[in-house]
Amino acid sequence: MDSINIRKLAEELNLSVSTISKAFRNSYDINAATKERILEKARELNYQPNPLASSLRTQKSRTIAVVVPEIANTFFSLAINGIESVAGEKEFHVLIYLTHEDYARELGFIRHLQNGRVDGVLISVSGGDADYEHLDQLRAKGIPVVFFDRVYYNSNTTKVTTNNFESSLMATRHLIRQGCKKIAHLYHSSSLSITKERKEGYLEALRQAKMPVREELMVECDSDQAKSLQLIRKMLKKQGPDGVFSSFEKLAVLCYQACAAQGIKIPGDLKILTFSNLESAALMDPPLTTITQPAYEIGRQAASVLFKALEKKSAVIANEHIIVPSVLVERKSTKK
Amino acid sequence: MDSINIRKLAEELNLSVSTISKAFRNSYDINAATKERILEKARELNYQPNPLASSLRTQKSRTIAVVVPEIANTFFSLAINGIESVAGEKEFHVLIYLTHEDYARELGFIRHLQNGRVDGVLISVSGGDADYEHLDQLRAKGIPVVFFDRVYYNSNTTKVTTNNFESSLMATRHLIRQGCKKIAHLYHSSSLSITKERKEGYLEALRQAKMPVREELMVECDSDQAKSLQLIRKMLKKQGPDGVFSSFEKLAVLCYQACAAQGIKIPGDLKILTFSNLESAALMDPPLTTITQPAYEIGRQAASVLFKALEKKSAVIANEHIIVPSVLVERKSTKK
Numbered sequence: 001m002d003s004i005n006i007r008k009l010a011e012e013l014n015l016s017v018s019t020i021s022k023a024f025r026n027s028y029d030i031n032a033a034t035k036e037r038i039l040e041k042a043r044e045l046n047y048q049p050n051p052l053a054s055s056l057r058t059q060k061s062r063t064i065a066v067v068v069p070e071i072a073n074t075f076f077s078l079a080i081n082g083i084e085s086v087a088g089e090k091e092f093h094v095l096i097y098l099t100h101e102d103y104a105r106e107l108g109f110i111r112h113l114q115n116g117r118v119d120g121v122l123i124s125v126s127g128g129d130a131d132y133e134h135l136d137q138l139r140a141k142g143i144p145v146v147f148f149d150r151v152y153y154n155s156n157t158t159k160v161t162t163n164n165f166e167s168s169l170m171a172t173r174h175l176i177r178q179g180c181k182k183i184a185h186l187y188h189s190s191s192l193s194i195t196k197e198r199k200e201g202y203l204e205a206l207r208q209a210k211m212p213v214r215e216e217l218m219v220e221c222d223s224d225q226a227k228s229l230q231l232i233r234k235m236l237k238k239q240g241p242d243g244v245f246s247s248f249e250k251l252a253v254l255c256y257q258a259c260a261a262q263g264i265k266i267p268g269d270l271k272i273l274t275f276s277n278l279e280s281a282a283l284m285d286p287p288l289t290t291i292t293q294p295a296y297e298i299g300r301q302a303a304s305v306l307f308k309a310l311e312k313k314s315a316v317i318a319n320e321h322i323i324v325p326s327v328l329v330e331r332k333s334t335k336k
Numbered sequence: 337m338d339s340i341n342i343r344k345l346a347e348e349l350n351l352s353v354s355t356i357s358k359a360f361r362n363s364y365d366i367n368a369a370t371k372e373r374i375l376e377k378a379r380e381l382n383y384q385p386n387p388l389a390s391s392l393r394t395q396k397s398r399t400i401a402v403v404v405p406e407i408a409n410t411f412f413s414l415a416i417n418g419i420e421s422v423a424g425e426k427e428f429h430v431l432i433y434l435t436h437e438d439y440a441r442e443l444g445f446i447r448h449l450q451n452g453r454v455d456g457v458l459i460s461v462s463g464g465d466a467d468y469e470h471l472d473q474l475r476a477k478g479i480p481v482v483f484f485d486r487v488y489y490n491s492n493t494t495k496v497t498t499n500n501f502e503s504s505l506m507a508t509r510h511l512i513r514q515g516c517k518k519i520a521h522l523y524h525s526s527s528l529s530i531t532k533e534r535k536e537g538y539l540e541a542l543r544q545a546k547m548p549v550r551e552e553l554m555v556e557c558d559s560d561q562a563k564s565l566q567l568i569r570k571m572l573k574k575q576g577p578d579g580v581f582s583s584f585e586k587l588a589v590l591c592y593q594a595c596a597a598q599g600i601k602i603p604g605d606l607k608i609l610t611f612s613n614l615e616s617a618a619l620m621d622p623p624l625t626t627i628t629q630p631a632y633e634i635g636r637q638a639a640s641v642l643f644k645a646l647e648k649k650s651a652v653i654a655n656e657h658i659i660v661p662s663v664l665v666e667r668k669s670t671k672k
Contacts, residue, residue, distance in 0.1 A: 046473060071416065071432075077408035084434060093448065096407075096432035098420060112429065137382060256619045278616065283592045285621030 009047050013038060063093040064306065065113055067123040069101040069150070074249065074277035075295045076124070079148065082299025083122060090307055092119075101189060101223060103127040110134045114141050120306045124149040128191030144309040144317055148302035151193050157317045160302040160324065162293045164194050167326040168201025171273050171291050172245050176209050178271055178334050180243030184217040184235060186251040188228070198247045198275070217241055221251055233258045242270055243334075249276035252288060271334040275326075287331035294324045345383050349374060399429040400642065401449055403459040405437040405486070410585065410613035411631045412460070415484065418635025419458060426643055428455075437525060437559060439463040446470040450477050456642045460485040464527030480645040480653055484638035487529050489657075496638040496658045498629045500530050503662040504537025507609050507627050508581050512545050514607055514670050516579030520553040520571060522591065523583040524564070534583045534611070553577055557587055569594045578606060579670075585612035588624060607670040611662075623667035630660045 010017045015038070022030040023038040041047075066083055068076045080096065087094045095118065099105045106126045111134065113121060120143060123135070132152035135145050139157065151159040175183050185202045187195050199218070206213055219235050221228035232255055235241070246252040252274030256266070264270050266286055273289045281288040301322055309317050346353045351374070358366040359374040377383075402419055404412045416432065423430045431454065435441045442462045447470065449457060456479060459471070468488035471481050475493065487495040511519050521538045523531050535554070542549055555571050557564035568590055571577070582588040588610030592602070600606050602622055609625045617624040637658055645653050 070413075071407045072410065072413035074408065077406075077413070080407065080434070084436075093445075094434070096434075098416070098430070098432075100420075109429075250615075253616050253619065256616075260619075279586075280589050280592075280614065280616055280620060283589065283596075283620050284616060285619060285623070287621075 005047075009038075009042060009045065012045070013041055061093075061117060061119055062091065063095055063118045064120045064122060064303075064310075065095050065097055065109075065118040067097045067099060067106065067109055067121060067125075069099050069124060069126055071096070071098065074279065075149070075293055078277055078295035079124075079299035079302075082296035082301075083303040084299075085296075086300055086303035086307060090310075092307075099126045101126050107134050110138055113143065114138055116141075116143070118143070120144045120146075120310050122146050122148060122302050122306055125152055125192075126150070127152075128193075139315050142315045144306060144315040146302045146306045146309075146317060148298055149194065153193060153321075156319045158302075158305045158320045158322060160298050160305070160322045161194070162298065162326045163323050164197035165201045165204075167275070167291045167328070168198040168245070168247075169205050170201075170328055171275075172202045172205030173209075174289075174328060174330070175243040175245060175271055175273055175334060176205065176211070178243075178267075178336050180241075180271055181211070182214075182217065182239070182241045183211075183243035183245060184219065184239065184241040185245050185247070186219050186221060186232065186255065187247040188221040188223070188251070190220055195247060202245055214239075221254075225250070225254065229254045229258060233262065236262060236264060236270075244270060244272045246272065246274035249274055249278050249290075252276060253278075256284065256288075266333050267335045273334050281329075282331060284333075286333050286335075289331045289334040290329050291326050292329050293326045297324050342383075345374075345378060345381065348381070349377055397429075397453060397455055398427065399431055399454045400456045400458060400639075400646075401431050401433055401445075401454040403433045403435060403442065403445055403457060403461075405435050405460060405462055407432070407434060410615065411485070411629055414613055414631035415460075415635035415638075418632035418637075419639040420635075421632075422636055422639035422643060426646075428643075435462045437462050443470050446474055449479065450474055452477075452479070454479065456480045456482075456646050458482050458484060458638050458642055461488055461528075462486070463488075464529075475651050478651045480642060480651040482638045482642045482645075482653060484634055485530065489529060492655045493653045494638075494641045494656045494658060496634050496641070496660065497530070498634065498662045499659050500533035501537045501540075503611075503627045503664070504534040504581070504583075505541050506537075506664055507611075508538045508541030509545075510625075510664060510666070511579040511581060511607055511609055511670060512541065512547070514579075514603075514672050516577075516607055517547070518550075518553065518575070518577045519547075519579035519581055520555065520575065520577040521581050521583070522555050522557060522568065522587040524557040524559070524587070526556055531583060538581055550575075557584075557590075561586070561590065565590045565594060569598065572598060572600060572606075580606060580608045582608065582610035585610055585614050585626075588612060589614075592620065592624075602669050603671045609670050617665075618667060620669075622669050622671075625667045625670040626665050627662050628665050629662045633660050 006017055006020055010020050020038055023035045071077055084094050097109045103126045132155045135155055139145050145157050147159040149161055189195050217239055219231050221231055236258055244255055255272055259266055266272055276290040277295050281290050342353055342356055346356050356374055359371045407413055420430050433445045439462045468491045471491055475481050481493050483495040485497055525531050553575055555567050557567055572594055580591055591608055595602055602608055612626040613631050617626050
C-alpha cells in the first residue's frame, strides 16, 4: 500500500482535509459520529497525523517532561507513578529525562526543551539555588515549570516538597529519645535544597537537646558508592557514634553494610534512621526505621498544578510552596 | 531583546544561514573554529535551533525512546543506566516511556512514535508473542527497534536477554540440592517471554530430579500487590512447600512478608530464591539468595546494537539473540 497522507484519507472518506484535521486535533467543532468514522478509517489505513508538523502549527505536543536526578531510587519511581496517574487522566505523554545529579545535563535538557518539544516541565533539580536562569528562560518561552522535591526556592513558581526540616527534627529527636548521645549525620550533594533543610533539622534537634554539634560526625558522601562506604566506615571507626540519621536511603544501606563488616550491632551499638521509601525496609535485618515521604502524592500534586496552568494556557504559576508531610515509621533499627 | 532566529544570528556573525545550520547539525563540512564561534554567539544570544522544524527536514531527532513496563524495579533502573551510558557517548537524548505492563499503552506509544519523534526504539515489551505488528510497522517506517529482557521472539530484529531458562534450571536445582522436596513457583504475566522461559526452567529441573509437577504449587500473581499477597499466603498455608522459586523480586518480598505473618521460618521451614537486582537483598532478614541479572550490561548491549543501525542509517537489524548470563548468588535464605 502507498504511504497514506491526510489528503488521501480525506478522499477515501469524501470529507475535507480540514474536517480530518479537526478529528485529530480533538476539536469540539466536529460531529462525534464523523470523528469516530475518521478515526476508524485512519486505524484501518494505519494513518497517523504528523505530530512534528502539527506541533509547529499548534505548539501542542500533549507531552510533559519529567526531569529527575535518578530512577534507581524508590522516591522518584513512586513520584513518577503519581505524575503519570494525572497525565494519564489528561491523555498526555510523559517523557522522563535523567540528569544523574549533573547540573550541566540539566542545563542541556532545559535548553533543548525551550523549542516546544513538550508543553510543560516537572523538575526535581540538580543544583543549588545559585543559578536557575535556564528555567526562567523556559517559562519566558511559554512553557510552565513546577518543582518537586529538590527545588530552586528563588524561582517564581510552585514548589511541592515534603516537610524536610520538620521531619529531620522529628527523626533526630526520636534518636535522642531512644537514648542516643552521639548522633552522626550522613548526606550528599550539599548544595541541594533538601540536603540543607535536612541538615538544619538535625542541627536544630541537637541545639534543643543542648547536645554539641561535631563537624566530624557529619559525613558528606560521594556519588561513588565505594567511596561513600569508605567515608562511612572511617567515621564509624574513628568517632564511634551511637546513632545515625541518614538523609538518603542509599547511605543507610551502605551504613548497614559498614556495620556488618565492622561487627557493629544494630540497634544495640548503633541506632539507624533514614529518609526512605524502600519497600523492603521492614524486611531488613534489623527492620529499618524510616522517614517515609508521600512520594506518590508529591508527584500527583505537582502534576495537578502543572495541568491547571496548561488548561489555562498560561506559563504563569503561583509562587507557592505546597508541603506534603512525611511520616516516621519506627522499626527495630532504633529500638532501645 | 527580540526573539532571535537563524537569520539574525547569521547577520550578527556575518556568515551564511547554511553555515550556521551546519554548525548545529554538527556537520563535518565546517571549520572547527568557525563552529565554535557560532555556538559561542548562539549561547550569548540564547538562540536554540528549532528541533521540530529541523527534525522534519532531516528526520533526525538525536533521541531514542526506551519503552519499559515499570521503573520501580531494580532491573529496569540499572538497564536504563546501561542504555544511557551508550546514548551519552553518542550525544543522544533518551526518553523513557512507561507502559505499566499495559499492552494498549504499548500500542499507543508505538503508534505515536511512528512519526519520527525519535530515531530508534529500545523496548521491553508488555504482551505475549501474539501480535507485534505495531513494532514491525515502526521498523517499516525506518525506525529501528531492538528488544531487551521481555521480547517478541518472532519479530525480525535483535533481542538481548539473560539466559532465563538456564538460570531458572540452575535456581531450582540449587533448591533441590539444599534439600527441598516441594518447591513452589511464583510468577505473573504468564504471556511474557521471560515468564514462560523461567517456568520452563523450573519444570525441567523437577523433571530431571523426577519430582512431581503440581499445579497447586504454581501461583500466578496479580499486578495488585495486596491480591498477590493473599494468593501467596493461601498457597503457603494450604500446600506447605519447603522451597519457593520466584520469578520476580517483588513476589519474593511479598513471600517474606507472608512468612513473617504466618510464623514460617526462613530458611528452616522454607527456602526462598528469586530473580532480583535488589541492592538490599544481602541486608534482608535472612539475606536473600538471588539470580542476579547483568542488567546494566543488557542495557548497554541493546543500545550498542541500536546505535550501530543508526550509524548505518538502516532500520534493518540482524535477527539475532544475544544472551548475557545471570549469576546465582547464594545467601542464607536457601541455607541447609
